[in-house]
Amino acid sequence: MNELPVLKIGKHQPRYPLIQGGMGVSISGPLLAGAAARCGIVGTIASVGLACNHPAYNGKNYFEANQTAVKDGIMKAREIAGHGGVIAVNCMVALTDYDRHIHAACEGGVDVIISGAGLPLRLPEYTKDFPDVALVPIVSSVKAAELITRRWQKTYGRVPDGFVMETPKYAGGHLGVTKMEQVDDDVFSLEAVVPVLAEYVARELGPDVPVIAAGGIWDREDMLRAFALGAKGVQVGTRFACTYEGDAAERFKQAYIDATEDDVVIIQSPAGLPGRALKSPFIKQYIEGHVESKPCIANCLTHCRYRNEKETFCIAQALIDAYHGNWEEGLFFCGSNVTRITKKEHVEDIVRTFFPE
Numbered sequence: 001m002n003e004l005p006v007l008k009i010g011k012h013q014p015r016y017p018l019i020q021g022g023m024g025v026s027i028s029g030p031l032l033a034g035a036a037a038r039c040g041i042v043g044t045i046a047s048v049g050l051a052c053n054h055p056a057y058n059g060k061n062y063f064e065a066n067q068t069a070v071k072d073g074i075m076k077a078r079e080i081a082g083h084g085g086v087i088a089v090n091c092m093v094a095l096t097d098y099d100r101h102i103h104a105a106c107e108g109g110v111d112v113i114i115s116g117a118g119l120p121l122r123l124p125e126y127t128k129d130f131p132d133v134a135l136v137p138i139v140s141s142v143k144a145a146e147l148i149t150r151r152w153q154k155t156y157g158r159v160p161d162g163f164v165m166e167t168p169k170y171a172g173g174h175l176g177v178t179k180m181e182q183v184d185d186d187v188f189s190l191e192a193v194v195p196v197l198a199e200y201v202a203r204e205l206g207p208d209v210p211v212i213a214a215g216g217i218w219d220r221e222d223m224l225r226a227f228a229l230g231a232k233g234v235q236v237g238t239r240f241a242c243t244y245e246g247d248a249a250e251r252f253k254q255a256y257i258d259a260t261e262d263d264v265v266i267i268q269s270p271a272g273l274p275g276r277a278l279k280s281p282f283i284k285q286y287i288e289g290h291v292e293s294k295p296c297i298a299n300c301l302t303h304c305r306y307r308n309e310k311e312t313f314c315i316a317q318a319l320i321d322a323y324h325g326n327w328e329e330g331l332f333f334c335g336s337n338v339t340r341i342t343k344k345e346h347v348e349d350i351v352r353t354f355f356p357e
């Protein structure tokens with residue numbers, strides 16, 4: 001394939017058809033998103049838990065401080081990105097204050113909202129005063145995309161501006177399927193889903209509306225394979241987490257550099273979803289069935305087994321610990337490509353390997 005597709009997401013068009021994926025908590029904050037957007041790709045801030053790293057947070061006002069942090073984060077990312085950069089915010093449907101994340105992102109002037117970890121069925125309602133903000137659900141199946149499209153059309157007279165199709169087989173973080181045995185099921189592979197989804201989207205939503213492939217994309221070759229399947233863009237997470245510009249602590253990045261195949265595990269997260277992560281001492285204890293968690297921070301999830309059943313652990317706390325580089329106590333989410341990381345890279349160099357031209 002000589003001609004690369006043009007990635008148009010609603011009214012927004014990055015120079016290159018690549019999205020730096022949202023990674024919480026604070027793994028893709030304003031520094032990484034700004035650097036990505038500066039290089040001509042979409043830079044994505046993960047909105048979850050940003051409060052914990054913001055001066056407005058006083059230990060009691062988690063939800064309010066998070067809104068401030070989202071707005072400030074967008075502003076900071078824009079400063080870094082300079083003129084013309086495309087900034088997205090990733091908002092998880094599973095959050096108790098999901099609607100407030102969306103409002104804050106819109107009020108902060110975001111270009112695109114990318115939303116998964118649940119079906120974003122009410123997203124257009126929360127963005128109705130901001131018609132220029134493009135809306136991109138994350139799905140793992142055509143069925144989910146159809147359901148969202150039909151509901152949005154019927155209830156709001158609006159359709160998605162694209163879909164991220166994320167395969168659980170390789171992606172990092174929560175994996176978009178509910179059962180452990182689905183993680184490796186080829187029914188959810190890019191090869192199985194992207195062509196059918198692309199065909200559906202072209203027919204129902206128009207030829208320009210993109211399907212963006214995610215999960216296990218490492219380099220230009222992987223990207224071209226996804227384009228050949230019908231994708232018009234790709235989203236990359238793991239590789240961008242271990243960059244000089246990445247927001248996470250040095251120890252987080254070192255854990256990525258050190259990781260071998262034996263260190264990568266699938267856990268049942270407190271949200272009740274499978275997630276891919278590194279076997280840190282904390283996660284090893286969790287797998288062995290004797291983990292002691294710090295207290296719940298803020299009732300952040302609508303379904304939380306730690307809050308409701310006193311099982312598992314406080315995921316917000318464990319992710320914040322990872323962001324700070326606390327190897328002993330952190331939950332280090334990662335995609336399976338983590339084993340290919342041998343050093344920190346500059347965002348610009350990664351973008352160049354995808355688009356040498």
Ligand SMILES: Cc1cc2nc3c(=O)[nH]c(=O)nc-3n(C[C@H](O)[C@H](O)[C@H](O)COP(=O)(O)O)c2cc1C
Pocket residue numbers: 021022023024025027046048090092115116117138166170171172173174214215216217235236237238239241332333334335336337
């Ligand atoms: C550390 C980490 C945190 C993540 N957090 C989120 C998140 O908060 N919301 C989300 O939708 N996806 C999240 N993801 C998924 C990424 O956005 C991305 O789609 C996925 O990792 C792509 O696969 P790759 O890592 O193989 O490139 C996370 C991934 C990683 C590695």
